[in-house]
Amino acid sequence: MSVVPFTRSRELALRIDRIACEGHGACAELLPELLSLDEWGFPIVHRAAVPPELAAHARRAVAACPVLALRLERGRS
Amino acid sequence: MTAEAAYDEAHDATRALPLADGSRPGPHGTRLLAGWFRTGRAADLTDHLDRYGPLPATAPAPLRQAVDEAGLTGRGGAAFPTGRKLSTVAAGRGPAVVVANGMESEPGSLKDQTLLQLAPHLVLDGIALAARAVGANAAHLCVARTRTEQVRALRGALAERVRLRLDPVPVQLHELPHHYVSSEESALVHWLNGGDARPTATPPRPFERGVGKRPTLVDNVETLAQLTLIARYGPAWYREAGAPDAPGTTLVTLSGAVHHPGVYEAPMGARLGQLLDHAGAAAERLSAVLVGGYFGSWLPAEAALSARFTKQDLAQLGAGPGAGVLVALPERACGLAETADVLGFLARNSAQQCGPCRFGLPAVAEDFAALAAGRLDGPSLTRLEQRVGLLAGRGACRHPDGASRLAATALQTFAADVARHVQFGPCGGASTSPVLAVPQGAVPGPQEWR
Numbered sequence: 001m002s003v004v005p006f007t008r009s010r011e012l013a014l015r016i017d018r019i020a021c022e023g024h025g026a027c028a029e030l031l032p033e034l035l036s037l038d039e040w041g042f043p044i045v046h047r048a049a050v051p052p053e054l055a056a057h058a059r060r061a062v063a064a065c066p067v068l069a070l071r072l073e074r075g076r077s
Numbered sequence: 078m079t080a081e082a083a084y085d086e087a088h089d090a091t092r093a094l095p096l097a098d099g100s101r102p103g104p105h106g107t108r109l110l111a112g113w114f115r116t117g118r119a120a121d122l123t124d125h126l127d128r129y130g131p132l133p134a135t136a137p138a139p140l141r142q143a144v145d146e147a148g149l150t151g152r153g154g155a156a157f158p159t160g161r162k163l164s165t166v167a168a169g170r171g172p173a174v175v176v177a178n179g180m181e182s183e184p185g186s187l188k189d190q191t192l193l194q195l196a197p198h199l200v201l202d203g204i205a206l207a208a209r210a211v212g213a214n215a216a217h218l219c220v221a222r223t224r225t226e227q228v229r230a231l232r233g234a235l236a237e238r239v240r241l242r243l244d245p246v247p248v249q250l251h252e253l254p255h256h257y258v259s260s261e262e263s264a265l266v267h268w269l270n271g272g273d274a275r276p277t278a279t280p281p282r283p284f285e286r287g288v289g290k291r292p293t294l295v296d297n298v299e300t301l302a303q304l305t306l307i308a309r310y311g312p313a314w315y316r317e318a319g320a321p322d323a324p325g326t327t328l329v330t331l332s333g334a335v336h337h338p339g340v341y342e343a344p345m346g347a348r349l350g351q352l353l354d355h356a357g358a359a360a361e362r363l364s365a366v367l368v369g370g371y372f373g374s375w376l377p378a379e380a381a382l383s384a385r386f387t388k389q390d391l392a393q394l395g396a397g398p399g400a401g402v403l404v405a406l407p408e409r410a411c412g413l414a415e416t417a418d419v420l421g422f423l424a425r426n427s428a429q430q431c432g433p434c435r436f437g438l439p440a441v442a443e444d445f446a447a448l449a450a451g452r453l454d455g456p457s458l459t460r461l462e463q464r465v466g467l468l469a470g471r472g473a474c475r476h477p478d479g480a481s482r483l484a485a486t487a488l489q490t491f492a493a494d495v496a497r498h499v500q501f502g503p504c505g506g507a508s509t510s511p512v513l514a515v516p517q518g519a520v521p522g523p524q525e526w527r
Contacts, residue, residue, distance in 0.1 A: 017278045017473075018278065018430070018431040018432065018433075018471065018472050018473045019277070019278050019430045019431055019473045020278070021431070021432060023432055038432070038433075038436075038437065038467055039464075040432060040435075040436035040437070041432075042431075042432030042433065042436070042437075042471070043432075044467065044471070
């Protein structure tokens, strides 16, 4: 009997409040696996779903956003 | 019968559809505009009641079901199934709110202004019926502040209805600042909640939490007028016009190189060429058609004219019905110069809130102006294509997505022109007067959104 550690509903997804975002760029610095910046420094999300091994990095990126524009949500892509 | 054959039969002007009240319809089986074709003037409340009678007494659930069975889709641009939206709002917690969107900020569209002028009570009936269908106890009609004559006429129409106590739910008329993105549904909700008429971050969508945090139905005014006819005559009657996969009629604004530009009512599912026939057909050889408005897509003329006017058929070509705008571009015009003008307008008329609209869109508009003027080299063209691709999906609202689609379809549809402009400089078309009447005007200041 195997136990599935992560169900779909517990998946983390990145969400950006595009109005709040001011292009500080901390998110892409801390989470280059999922985010990069356009030529004006505003984030491009390459993959919104956060794999479990990047969850800690994603939380750090969320905490680093000076305007709280980056969020992690569960079960919502 | 195939959808095409069904349309071709229904389109036959000699086989005009009778309205359910037995009256004679206008040309091509018009419904919303039938009164106009009969009398040649705007319908006041007396005309309206003579023609349609008082509101039908249908209960909320059967009303929602009738709209669902009729297959009505939103006429504001997204073409979302109206019946499904009614059910979602009705199922929300607490009393709902109805917002009728009469802003019509799309410069290529005149159909909502025309409808509100010629048949205002079809819209106001629709607001009352929609309020009943979703269990609303508040209703708002939003129009542009700049259209003073329209506001005056609507105030009069509403006063007439109050005198006769026609509306169980009072309808408040609101005059909003008139900017391109102010007609976006979250902008309406934000304004009604006391904020700027600028889009907000979603979710929550208005149907979840809108005006006063209540479930809110935001519908285009034409959608509500169509709902009025469905409530009176039923879904089977509604489906007698249009095609099985795109029922009913729709208002379209036809302009560009056609003989008689203007607003027309036509069956859904018509071929775009048949739609242009309503305006007397193309006045000269066409190179392309702008489908859906400034937020829309350029399609090569040949592919466009044979395409059917349905959400699904147009989606296969990378386009959508939008608010029913078709602009016929003649061969003599420069599609790149026209697109550059529109992109400049979209850049000036964004809400200036998100990165893509503050930086990406103005850069794309500048690149396009340079391209049209023959001042863009190969590497810059590559950069432009990348910038266009990066606009979509990165704003709070769909403004950058619309601009991206317009630019991308222009680069595709006018690909041969793009290569010539990069290699040889501007074409002769750039110096002729533009086909699209793009409004000028500066970026709205921070105080101009309330």
